[in-house]
Amino acid sequence: QVQLVESGGGLAQAGASLRLSCAISGATDDLFTMGWFRQAPGQEREFLSAIGWIGGSTFYASSVKGRFTISRNNAQTTLYLQMNSLKPEDTAVYYCAASKRVVIAAQPSEYDAWGQGTQVTVSS
Numbered sequence: 828q829v830q831l832v833e834s835g836g837g838l839a840q841a842g843a844s845l846r847l848s849c850a851i852s853g854a855t856d857d858l859f860t861m862g863w864f865r866q867a868p869g870q871e872r873e874f875l876s877a878i879g880w881i882g883g884s885t886f887y888a889s890s891v892k893g894r895f896t897i898s899r900n901n902a903q904t905t906l907y908l909q910m911n912s913l914k915p916e917d918t919a920v921y922y923c924a925a926s927k928r929v930v931i932a933a934q935p936s937e938y939d940a941w942g943q944g945t946q947v948t949v950s951s
Contacts, residue, residue, distance in 0.1 A: 836945030849923030
């Protein structure tokens with residue numbers, strides 16, 4: 828079983844940047860896709876970005892494309908989300924997730940493991 832632990836959240840002003848990290852451990856041999864989601868109070872969990880764990884191909888939701896960048900380290904033990912030009916509407920709990928699906932997955936139901944989440948709050 829894979830374990831995921833997010834870090835890097837916090838309070839930021841509008842226009843600032845934050846980088847989230849997700850430490851990955853455990854059974855990772857059958858992971859094919861890693862993703863980032865967020866959930867604001869009273870809203871559904873929203874897909875942000877995903878990366879093919881083997882080939883490194885990336886996919887972004889239109890709401891964050893051009894502002895957020897997903898990446899991983901060479902050892903494939905850490906997933907990152909670089910967030911630039913933050914807006915108050917980016918305020919949410921951010922989650923990393925792991926999927927065994929070969930095709931890039933954008934629905935929460937397609938992911939098999941989740942981290943506990945890290946809070947990001949953006950003030951205006």
